Amino acid sequence: MRVLVTGAAGSIGQVLVPGLTDRGHEVVGLDRVPQPEGHDGRWYTLDATDPDAVAAVFEEESINGVVHLAGHPGESSLPDALTSHVVTTAALLDAMVEHDVTRFVYASSNHAVGRTPRRDQVTVDTRPRPDTFYGVGKVAAEAVLSLYADRYGIDAVSCRIGSFLPQPESVRALSTWLSHDDCVRMVEAALTAPAPGFAVLYGISANTRAWWDLEPGRALGYEPQDDAEDFVDRVAAAPDDEVEAAHVGGPFATERFYRPALDRA
């Protein structure tokens, strides 16, 4: 496939661009920063909140699918979160509708359901329960994807990613880890699954301690191969482990992340 990857210079993008290329896909990169050294494919340096700039990419390139990674990966004010996650998603979807591109893979987050108490397995039917304005942005972006799936037949797979790291670094990550290789497997499955409509999956590896339901991902062809348990001897317990274990979102659900929605002068 010829895939537009937004946020291509970010931490996930830098793994995904070579990963998808190795699997035979042609990647067009998009980011606010210039092409990193070593990436020799097509590249657009622009802000994905700008609908005209985004539309111009679709005028120029023949694209079969979009992987939307761009967005601030942490907490911010509510308007900034909505701009970063929802406005960028909408700009891409409008351009896709205009150019008959139907496949969208979204880097959503576990923080869309992060305020869910961590008692039972979390399924894709767990109600949206954000833990931060970041999580609110992810929930709202998923709502826009659902709308465009219903209105225009966009096939949108929203991957609620856990902790994307080279290896798990905390007790929580023994449950939430998504390995680099599994991330590539996940995105390729989401890009190529036949007619998913609007679908959600949990983006973690096959962790022994997982509390998220991996079956919706498997139904779309995502078969994770790695397990955080292989690194258990390298993970040290930390004082915040217990408080962070109360909710799915871990630290994002704690008081440390409370802030007003709006920045004042």
Ligand code: 15L
């Ligand atoms: C995310 O979605 C964040 O972008 C990242 O900073 C981590 O907090 C990660 O989730 C996680 O839950 O470990």
